Amino acid sequence: MTKPYAALLRGINVGGSKKLPMAQLRALLAALGHGDVRTYLQSGNAFFTSDHDDEAALAGQLRQAIAARFGFDVEVLVRDHDYLTAVVEACPFPAASLRGKQLHVTYLSERVDESRLASLDRAAFLPEEFRLGDRALYLYAPDGLGRSPFGEALARSGPSKGVVATSRNWNTVLKLVELTEP
Template structure:
């Protein structure tokens, strides 16, 4: 069995698209996933399954969630090994974990659209492109970030963001 992390995009934000974590755990467990645990209320799930391509897990979980909750939920999945490698590959210094974030990219994300963005357009925020993620630092906090609106326009609905504290807690759960 392999440990995986599923990251749900845009659930439980402002009382909309409610996905109770107990119901999420039950839905995944009833579908054959094991050792299902959640972190926070924002749709972070660690589970075990037979080793398989993460794209297959994404498709299966998205179908399950739509059937259970009545709306589409975008899901990004990383194996424990992929999450570990992503943390190790971080190219930026983590000065303040609460102001440091990772945008997990779906397979549909085209990071090529970021090539034309001038770093001065979003300074003092910092951005580095990883393999299937974006590493970001917001020295003035996420609420004052200049980078996130730019990314939202360029990448559309192909990312879900977690702060570094959450990323490292998820990594500890898969270890």
């Protein structure tokens, strides 16, 4: 059964490093045998359909293909439409009343226990807040992720130690759901 997926690539086309043109990414996905290939923005959001149902295997296949074709390693997460929809539905913050740049989801390769974040002094970063979900971390950052001291602290000492993690703002989170609609 063919399913729609989003491939979330971490850290491409940022600051002049790991340049990966979206047209070439689309061609690579098509060459791997995937259908309905599309991309969104230049920041590593690709969409495709596949008969395979192993997200980790699909991510590994794409990661290896990128390394072989472009000569650099890129962490990749692949998620299906149902999961992406569940992330939106489980949002613990009032997403409808926030601007897209104020709310972010960090997609994680595995579940992270709250204890991994116990060393962070949450009160010191208020009004910024985070909540954990199913292989996702929701971050409310009123001034945006680029200006978020809490986001930086999470990246340094948070859940991503040994876990693949890549963040998207809420507008992109919603677009991921839309573009994987069966």
